[in-house]
Every structure is written in structure tokens, then in C-alpha cells.
Amino acid sequence: MNAAVLLERVSAGYGKTTVLDQLDVIIAEHSFVIVTGSNGSGKSTLLKVICGVLAIHDGEARVLDISLMNPNGRRSVRRNIGYVSQIQHEPKIALTVIESVLLGRWGSSFSWLKRSNEQDMEKAEDALRLTGALDLASRDIRSLSGGQRQKVTLARALARSPSLLLMDEPTTYLDPEAKSDFMHLIRRLHESLQFTAIIVTHEPIERKRSDRLFSMRQGKLFELTGEQRSHLWDR
Amino acid sequence: MGSLIDAFSIPIIRHAFFGIVVAGSTLSLLGIIIVSLNLTAIRFTLMHTGLLGAAIGTAIGSQPTAGAFIMVLAASAIMAAITKKKNVSTSSASGLIMTASLAGAFIILAVAGVPAMQIFDIFAGNILMLTRIDLLFTIFLGLLIVTFFAIAYREIQLVLLDKELALNLGVPVDGMMTIIFIMVGIGVAGALRLVGALLVDAIILLPGIAALRISRRFLSALLLSSLFGFLSAACGFILAILLDLPVGASTAIVSAIIMAVVLLLPDTHR
Numbered sequence: 001m002n003a004a005v006l007l008e009r010v011s012a013g014y015g016k017t018t019v020l021d022q023l024d025v026i027i028a029e030h031s032f033v034i035v036t037g038s039n040g041s042g043k044s045t046l047l048k049v050i051c052g053v054l055a056i057h058d059g060e061a062r063v064l065d066i067s068l069m070n071p072n073g074r075r076s077v078r079r080n081i082g083y084v085s086q087i088q089h090e091p092k093i094a095l096t097v098i099e100s101v102l103l104g105r106w107g108s109s110f111s112w113l114k115r116s117n118e119q120d121m122e123k124a125e126d127a128l129r130l131t132g133a134l135d136l137a138s139r140d141i142r143s144l145s146g147g148q149r150q151k152v153t154l155a156r157a158l159a160r161s162p163s164l165l166l167m168d169e170p171t172t173y174l175d176p177e178a179k180s181d182f183m184h185l186i187r188r189l190h191e192s193l194q195f196t197a198i199i200v201t202h203e204p205i206e207r208k209r210s211d212r213l214f215s216m217r218q219g220k221l222f223e224l225t226g227e228q229r230s231h232l233w234d235r
Numbered sequence: 236m237g238s239l240i241d242a243f244s245i246p247i248i249r250h251a252f253f254g255i256v257v258a259g260s261t262l263s264l265l266g267i268i269i270v271s272l273n274l275t276a277i278r279f280t281l282m283h284t285g286l287l288g289a290a291i292g293t294a295i296g297s298q299p300t301a302g303a304f305i306m307v308l309a310a311s312a313i314m315a316a317i318t319k320k321k322n323v324s325t326s327s328a329s330g331l332i333m334t335a336s337l338a339g340a341f342i343i344l345a346v347a348g349v350p351a352m353q354i355f356d357i358f359a360g361n362i363l364m365l366t367r368i369d370l371l372f373t374i375f376l377g378l379l380i381v382t383f384f385a386i387a388y389r390e391i392q393l394v395l396l397d398k399e400l401a402l403n404l405g406v407p408v409d410g411m412m413t414i415i416f417i418m419v420g421i422g423v424a425g426a427l428r429l430v431g432a433l434l435v436d437a438i439i440l441l442p443g444i445a446a447l448r449i450s451r452r453f454l455s456a457l458l459l460s461s462l463f464g465f466l467s468a469a470c471g472f473i474l475a476i477l478l479d480l481p482v483g484a485s486t487a488i489v490s491a492i493i494m495a496v497v498l499l500l501p502d503t504h505r
Contacts, residue, residue, distance in 0.1 A: 051403050075405060083403040093271040093395040094447050094456040103393050107405045113386060140451040141396075156400075168399075 002065065004029045004164055004196035005050055010059035012049050018057065019045040021219035027198065027212070029163075032190050035200045037216030043200035046216065047166045050198070051081045064163055079108045082157030082195070084167040087150050087174065091141055097152050098137040101127055104156030127159040128152075130189060147178035154185070158193075165190075167199040179203075242476045251362045254373045255468040255482065258429050259438045261377030263464025264384060265422045266443020267456055268415055271395040276326055277314055277416075278439065280333040281423040282432045283340075284310035290340040294347035303432075304424040310336070311420025315413040360431030360483045362472075369428060376425050383418060384457065387411065392453055430483035437471075437487035438464050445497040463493050 005027040013019040019042045027033055037043050048054035050063055052074030061068040066077045082104070101124040102116055110116040128134040133151045136144065144152065150170060157165055167186070171179040190197050199210075213224045242248050269278055285303035292302020310332060317328040343349075365373075384391065393401035394411050402408045426435040442463035443456075450456035471486030478485070 048403070053403055053405075078403075078405050083400060085397055085399050085403070091271075091396055092273065092447070093267075093392065093453065094450040095392060095396060095453050096451055099392070099453060100396060103389060103396065104404075106389055106393060110389065112390065116389070138451075166403075 002029050003027065003062070004031070004064060005198070006060075006062045007049070008060040010049065010056050010061055012045060012054055012056040014045075014054075019219050020049065020056075022059070023220055025214070025221050027196065029196055030194050031211045032187070032197045033199070033212045033214065034210040035198065035214045035216055035221065037200070037202060039202055041216045042219045043202075043216050044168055046221075047083075047168055047198070047200060050164075051083060051166055052077050079160070080163045082160045082162030082165045084150075084153050084157045084165065084170045086169040086172050087146055087153070093141075095141050096137070097133070097139050097141055097144070098124055098128065100141050100152060101155045101159050104159035108160050123161065124155075124159045127155040130158055130193075131155040131185060146174055147181065150174060150178070150182055151185070154182075154189075158189070162195055164196045164198070167197070169201050169203070170199060171201065171203060239473065239476055247363060247365075248476070250367070250370050251365050251482070252469075252472050254365045254370045255362055255429050255438075255472050255486065256465060257373050257377045258425060259442075259464035259466075259468025259486070260461045261380045261464070262422045262426055262439050263442035263446075263460045263467075264380055264457055265419055266440045266464075267447065267460050268391070268395065268443075269419060269440060270443050270447055272415070274325075274419065275440065276329045278419060278423055278435070280314070280329045280336070281307050281310055281420055282427075282435055283333045283336040285424065285427050285432050287336040287340040287343070290343040290347075290349070293349050294343050300428050303427050306336075307424040307427070308417070308420050311416045311423075312413075314420075315416035318412060318416070319409055359481060360427065360429050360434065362429050362482045365428070373425060373429070376421055380418060380422070383414065430486055434483040434487040437483070437490040438468060441490045441494045442467060445494045448497055448502065449500060463490070467493060 003026050005025065007023055007025050010023045011018055011021055023046070035043055035046065045054065049056055049061065049068070052063070052068050055074070056068065063077045064080050067073045068077060098121070102120055104127070105116065105120050105123060109120055125134065125137065128137055131151045131154050133148065133155055136148060136152065141149070141152065154170075170186075171182055174182060186197065186199075200216075214221045215224055216222075243252070269275060285307045288302035288304065288306025289299035290302070291306065292299040295302075313332070314325070314328060317323050318325050390401070390406050390411060393404065393406050394408055394415075398408050401411075422439055423435055426439055430437055442460045445463050446456045446459035450459055467486050467490035471489040472482055474480060474489065475482040475485040
């Protein structure tokens, strides 16, 4: 099986501060991975490296078989990555749900003076249908509940038809029922669409749902297996 | 009606009308960005730095508006740079610059022995003193703003929706924010000349707030903001001519009436 993410001795950070320290990991295509860790442990930085936003200081990085060692590679890999961010505070911009999902295709088929077309709109509708939020298409995003907003955020990421879906604290601020619904939805979509999924979270989301579980501490990844997996949230 | 026709037969009145209408229709687009990005405190800071610039201009025997313009531009560039620093919040920087500007203005006026009334123009604006160069500048500024929205239509939406997402998709968020700050700075500086520091909100902010309240789509918010800005400027100017009122104040009154009417309408996006 091919590797969706291959990081070898990767160090990365901001300015002179190193956040990821000689990190090694191989994540197979189509797998479902959860990375846990406390705030500031480097989880979000890991996602920034994988989606090519943050250049690495040292080591070797390949994502979806594309090297991240140069800007062209990083730009190219972003076209195939969907990104689900932490739920935002109530947005203030006037935007319908379908418009906001369409924005998820930015950089893959349209940007700047190259405008979106009918096909982009169809992809946005398909993505909303997949997340069960098509009935919200004409609603103003400011009128959505937290759970609805996160479904729309997921649709925005799926609108890119991604091979790799990165999720940064996707269930933070959701109530327990909405958290559970959201994780069920992600798992169901992962099974049907066969993308590689990486979720980073500091929350005790259901570990049974992941193929592999990692803990991030001081810029390094540690895989949790067997007993460690089952005891992770009991501590 | 006769007095209105007589007034518009004077070239300077026609220039002034055209200038304020162009400004109202285009600067109001910036209001959508200011409200959506929660930059209302920053535009208030820029207005105060305008006062400092006017004080410096007056103290050295130059034009107060020229000083205000330069200072507002400098402050917007500084604010853009500060927002990139993770350890300084925008509101902290805003508070610091605003207080220092106000204090600086009063000190300069006191030391230079300039009567405070001399810089009253900066508060009230003086559209009837609009020169041909000012008018051309206003048109250029309007075109610049419209062009920015036309080129970066989706990119602006992404930045206003979620900066983190925009960054991860590859949008040059820092560059966009710098352009936005400079644009807001130039807009505030331009509006100072037209309606005065205290009434900048009338053509920049209130139309945007009103439009965002009754729009569900981004394009309709932009068009409505522009329409409200146009109506405020045009009706305000005509009212000022008919009733012999200060243009800035009557523009602000019309803008406030539009805002009040919109507030009374049902909140359609909820």
C-alpha cells in the first residue's frame, strides 16, 4: 500500500523556534488516523507541514507522492487536500452556505481572475449532499448552529474531492451529541469515499474509530497500541 | 428647486457633488470588510492619527489635510505590520496608537501655539474646497477599491470567512491583510477630506453595517452597501444645498436614517 504521508526526520517551526523535532511517520493511503496531544504540542504545526503551508527546516517530506521540498510541490499537493478547521466564532460575513462551500474549491479549479464555473457549483452541491446539509444551501451561514456549521465546513473540504482530509480540532465547541454525530459522519464518508483522514485533537473523541492512534509530545509522534490505546482517555 | 439648479450651475458644486457621490458609492464597500473582520476599532484609531497628522501639518505651516493623509497612511501600514505579530493583539496596538496620537496632537497644538479651532476643518471636512486633483484622486481611489474587489472577489470572501482556512488553501493572507489595511487607511484619509473625521463612519461604516444586516449573499451585501453609500452622499449633499447645512453632517444624517430604517426591517438572515 502506498504512503499518503511520509515524513522522515522532519524538523519544522516558526522563525528560530523548532516545534516538530526530527519527526518520523508513515501514514498509508485510505487510513484513518487520530493524533492526540495537549495544546501547544505541535499537532496543528504537523497539519501545516502536511498541507504545505509551512516549509520544513530539515528532513524529507512527501505527501500523496509529491515532494514538499519546493514551493511548486507544496502548491501542487494542496490541490488534493481538504482542510477542516476548528469551528469558528459566529462569522460576520454575509454568505450563503452554497457560496461558502464553493470557496473550498479555491486553488483547485479557480482563483483570482479565473472564475468558478457550473462544474464547481455542482461539486459544491454534491459535497453538501454528502454531509446531509443540502437543505441548508440557500441559508445565510450566520444563521447556522454549531453542528450545522461544522457539517458545512466538512462539505467545504469535500468540495475539493480530496485524497487527504486534514481536520484540526473539528469537534471543539460542539455539544456531546453533535460531536458524536460529526464523528459518525466522518467515519461513514471515509468508508465510502476512501480518502486518507488525519484528525488532530486534544479531546477524548472515540478512539475506536481510528485505524491508528498517535500521541504528540514535544514535537514527536508516539504511536499508541493495545493497552495504551484503551487507557489513553482514562488517565 | 430653483436654488438647487442655480447651485449646480457652479462648477465647484458639481465637482463636490460628483466627488462625494463617487466616495459614497465606493468607500462604502470597505465597510463590508471592516465589519466582517471586526476592524471597527482600527478605523477609529486611523481617525485619531488623522488628527495628529493635521496638528503636525498645521504646526509646520502646511495643509492639515495633507498631514492627516500621510499620518493615516503611515498608521495603517504600522497596524498591518503589527497584526502579523502573534504576541501583539490588534486591539492593544489600536489602543496604544489611538491614545498616543490624541496626546501627541494636543501637545503639538499647545507647543506650537495653534488655536485648536484652526484644525476644525479636519473634524468637519470641507467638500466645497475639493480641488480638481482631489476629485481625480477620489475617482482613482474608487476605481482602486472596485478593482480590488473584482480581482480578489473569492479571496476576500475566504479571508473574511476564515483566515486559517484561507492560509491552508494557499491564499496569501498576510499580503491580503496588508492591502486591506492600506486600502482602509486611504479610504479613511480620503473621507476625512470629504466629510470630516467625526463623520467618516457615515460613508464608510454605516452603509456596510446596514447592507450586512439585510443581505444573505456577498454580492448583494456589496451592491447594497454601495447603494446606501450613494444615497447617503447624494441625498445628504442635496439636503445640505437646499437647507444650507454642513454637507458632512447632512450626509451622516441620511446615512443614519437609512441605518435606522434597516434596523426596523425584519432580520431576514436569521
